[in-house]
Amino acid sequence: MAKVKFTIITLFQDALAPYLSTSMMWKATKNNIAEFSFVDLRDFGLGPHKSVDDTPYGGGDGMLLRCEPVFAAIEKIKQDDPTAKVILPTPAGQIWCQSLIRQFAEKIESQEENHFIILCPHYEGYDERILTLVDYQVSLGHFVLTGGELPALIIIDSIVRLLPGVLGGESSAIIESFSEGNTIEYPQYTKPADFRGMKVPEVLLSGHHGKIKEWRESHQRPSQS
Numbered sequence: 001m002a003k004v005k006f007t008i009i010t011l012f013q014d015a016l017a018p019y020l021s022t023s024m025m026w027k028a029t030k031n032n033i034a035e036f037s038f039v040d041l042r043d044f045g046l047g048p049h050k051s052v053d054d055t056p057y058g059g060g061d062g063m064l065l066r067c068e069p070v071f072a073a074i075e076k077i078k079q080d081d082p083t084a085k086v087i088l089p090t091p092a093g094q095i096w097c098q099s100l101i102r103q104f105a106e107k108i109e110s111q112e113e114n115h116f117i118i119l120c121p122h123y124e125g126y127d128e129r130i131l132t133l134v135d136y137q138v139s140l141g142h143f144v145l146t147g148g149e150l151p152a153l154i155i156i157d158s159i160v161r162l163l164p165g166v167l168g169g170e171s172s173a174i175i176e177s178f179s180e181g182n183t184i185e186y187p188q189y190t191k192p193a194d195f196r197g198m199k200v201p202e203v204l205l206s207g208h209h210g211k212i213k214e215w216r217e218s219h220q221r222p223s224q225s
Helices: 013-020 023-030 067-080 098-109 128-133 149-160 209-218
Strands: 004-010 034-040 085-095 115-119 136-139
Touching: 004 013, 004 067, 004 149, 013 023, 013 034, 013 149, 023 034, 023 149, 034 067, 034 149, 067 115, 067 128, 085 128, 085 149, 098 149, 115 149
Parallel strands: 004 034, 004 115, 085 115, 085 136
Antiparallel strands: none
C-alpha cells in the first residue's frame, strides 16, 4: 500500500495538529497511509531571540522570511531523506486544481515521490533565494493569506483523500466534483424523500440504474470559476 509523509515547516504547529489528527487524516495515519511531522522554524532562528525574519532591502512594509533559517531547516530534513520534495504555497504558484492533485496522488501510489516538505511562509513573504530549494510552487487562488498553514492543510487533505484506503467507497474519489474537466458533481439527496414540499426527483427513487446514470450526467454543473 502506498504511503506518503508530509513534513511541515511552520511557526504554528498548534494550528495544524488538531486537523491532522481528526477524521480522514486520522484514518490515514491509523492505517499507515500517511505520516505527518512538524519542524519548528524558530528552532533554526538567529540570535538570542531566534529571529526568522527581517525587513526587505529597498524598503517597504512588512517582514520577509530570511534565507538562513529556511535553508537550515530544509537541509536538516534532507539529511535524513534527500529525495524529499519541497512545496511552497505562494500566490505566484501553479493553481491547485483537481488534475494537479491527482498527479501528486499518482506519484505517491507509484512511489515515485513519497515525502513532501511543506514550507509555511509568513509575514510579508520570503526572500526570493528560498525558491532555489523549492520543487513545487502552488497557489490556492488569486488571494493572499496571513500564512501558509491553511494552504498546507488543504494541500495535504486534497492529496491524502485520493490515496487508496482513505475514503469509504472505492469510487468516492472518482465520482465527484472536478473528476472530469471543470464540472461540479451532480445534485445529491438523502432521506426524507419529501422535506417541506421539496421532493427528491422521482428518477432517483426509481431504482433504474440506467436512467439514474443519465439523469446524473445531464445534471452535472459547470464550475463558476
